[in-house]
Amino acid sequence: MKDSVIHLGLAGLGTVGSGLVKIIQENSDWITRRLGKTLKVKTIMVRDLDKPRNVHPSPDTHFTTNMDELLHDPDIDIVVELAGGIDFPRQLITRALSAGKSVVTANKALLAEHGPELFELAAQKNLGLYYEASVAGGIPIIQTLKESLAGNKIKSITGILNGTANFIMSEMSEKGEDFAAVLAKAQAKGYAEADPTLDIEGIDAAHKLVILIRLAYGLDFPMDRLTINGISQVEQFDIALAQEFGYRIKLLAQVREKSGLLHAGVYPALLRQDHILAKVDGPFNSILLDGNAVGPVMLYGQGAGDLPTGSAVLADILALSRTDCPPNNTGFLETRLPLADILAPELTVFRHYFRFTVVDRPGVMASIAGVLGEYNISIAQVVQRQYAPDAGVPIVFLTHSAQMKNAMAALDTIKEFSFVLAPPVHYRII
Numbered sequence: 293m294k295d296s297v298i299h300l301g302l303a304g305l306g307t308v309g310s311g312l313v314k315i316i317q318e319n320s321d322w323i324t325r326r327l328g329k330t331l332k333v334k335t336i337m338v339r340d341l342d343k344p345r346n347v348h349p350s351p352d353t354h355f356t357t358n359m360d361e362l363l364h365d366p367d368i369d370i371v372v373e374l375a376g377g378i379d380f381p382r383q384l385i386t387r388a389l390s391a392g393k394s395v396v397t398a399n400k401a402l403l404a405e406h407g408p409e410l411f412e413l414a415a416q417k418n419l420g421l422y423y424e425a426s427v428a429g430g431i432p433i434i435q436t437l438k439e440s441l442a443g444n445k446i447k448s449i450t451g452i453l454n455g456t457a458n459f460i461m462s463e464m465s466e467k468g469e470d471f472a473a474v475l476a477k478a479q480a481k482g483y484a485e486a487d488p489t490l491d492i493e494g495i496d497a498a499h500k501l502v503i504l505i506r507l508a509y510g511l512d513f514p515m516d517r518l519t520i521n522g523i524s525q526v527e528q529f530d531i532a533l534a535q536e537f538g539y540r541i542k543l544l545a546q547v548r549e550k551s552g553l554l555h556a557g558v559y560p561a562l563l564r565q566d567h568i569l570a571k572v573d574g575p576f577n578s579i580l581l582d583g584n585a586v587g588p589v590m591l592y593g594q595g596a597g598d599l600p601t602g603s604a605v606l607a608d609i610l611a612l613s614r615t616d617c618p619p620n621n622t623g624f625l626e627t628r629l630p631l632a633d634i635l636a637p638e639l640t641v642f643r644h645y646f647r648f649t650v651v652d653r654p655g656v657m658a659s660i661a662g663v664l665g666e667y668n669i670s671i672a673q674v675v676q677r678q679y680a681p682d683a684g685v686p687i688v689f690l691t692h693s694a695q696m697k698n699a700m701a702a703l704d705t706i707k708e709f710s711f712v713l714a715p716p717v718h719y720r721i722i
């Protein structure tokens with residue numbers, strides 16, 4: 293990359309690829325001023341050569357459906373993977389690194405599932421594999437953890453990492469609408485995919501959390517060891533009641549370190565209304581972390597979209613185009629990061645929100661409180677709602693801190709009482 297032009301080979305000209313091309317076109321003078329070089333998109337690989345495009349790279353940009361034209365072109369300095377999926381980009385990135393080309397990707401699903409093997413290959417080849425856009429779109433969290441906060445031990449990270457889920461939870465809170473109605477609205481606005489599973493079941497946020505854990509702790513936390521609960525079961529009733537107690541329900545991705553053990557998960561949880569993350573509304577993302585030297589740091593911004601995500605991809609391209617320092621992919625020297633020591637989920641400690649739907653008769657509240665007491669769960673607040681014929685009476689308990697295994701055992705016991713009419717509802721309180 294010693295020439296005055298950095299040649300890019302792009303795989304994917306969809307939302308993010310188009311955003312990247314637009315920024316390169318619009319900010320080319322600015323980029324040259326920073327880099328002393330110009331960026332040129334030499335070749336773009338797509339699935340369908342005949343598809344109409346809403347961006348027009350320079351007339352000499354070559355379009356192809358053949359991966360080899362990215363990999364075997366000696367002019368191409370950096371391969372930029374913006375196609376999505378798993379199998380195709382895994383093959384493309386593996387082959388690009390093997391062919392001696394650094395790679396930029398926005399693909400969190402691929403990095404969460406196959407990151408270790410790809411980072412190992414990049415390290416063996418002494419090449420860059422950069423991924424700023426893979427977590428929280430335009431928010432520069434990767435570089436922040438890898439470089440700016442490298443001197444800190446990170447005690448915890450709590451993030452709103454999925455804009456679709458946050459839009460849905462915000463609308464449910466503000467408009468009083470049910471999950472299904474708000475999901476349909478999110479799909480109409482383009483915030484949610486036709487198949488929203490990855491977003492609403494917490495899987496997309498879990499992919500991003502795995503990437504953040506590697507950067508913050510230098511440890512690999514396998515996806516299948518994460519606690520993952522989505523928002524598809526969240527009911528308007530609990531949102532409204534949480535609000536009365538002074539809380540909002542948000543889909544949070546969280547990792548906490550205690551005595552060398554990590555606990556990590558994605559779950560809807562109650563946040564106090566004055567918590568800084570409770571104010572993050574709509575499709576926005578935010579990450580709050582706690583470093584042992586810096587203290588709390590919060591980042592906020594657009595977690596998706598063509599230009600915000602393209603901005604993050606471009607930052608990686610600029611970083612890799614500066615040849616004066618070796619690539620820093622994971623932020624740690626190990627070729628393969630060690631596995632995290634994981635705190636068993638049942639040993640985690642939270643405050644809890646329980647809702648029981650019960651028959652309206654004397655002694656019910658005392659029976660439930662008795663079981664909570666047996667399991668060492670101390671009650672902070674309790675509220676019982678008006679009797680609604682046939683539907684039973686909702687009783688909500690907010691507890692002080694209690695171990696998850698005690699919370700689960702108490703719920704298992706209580707749900708067997710004959711006066712309990714529906715499965716209990718349970719949320720963590722952060």
Ligand SMILES: NC(=O)c1ccc[n+]([C@@H]2O[C@H](COP(=O)([O-])OP(=O)(O)OC[C@H]3O[C@@H](n4cnc5c(N)ncnc54)[C@H](OP(=O)(O)O)[C@@H]3O)[C@@H](O)[C@H]2O)c1
Pocket residue numbers: 303304305306307308309337338339340341343357373374375376377380398399400401425426429595596597598601
């Ligand atoms: N969208 C966002 O806001 C956002 C934010 C952060 C991260 N990301 C990540 O960025 C990546 C790209 O997302 P996107 O929203 O830009 O996707 P997209 O709009 O669906 O575009 C995908 C592009 O890749 C091309 N493509 C897909 N499979 C291909 C294959 N097998 N061979 C050749 N070309 C292929 C498509 O070609 P055709 O155009 O010919 O169909 C299309 O141009 C994903 O990993 C996503 O998770 C996206």
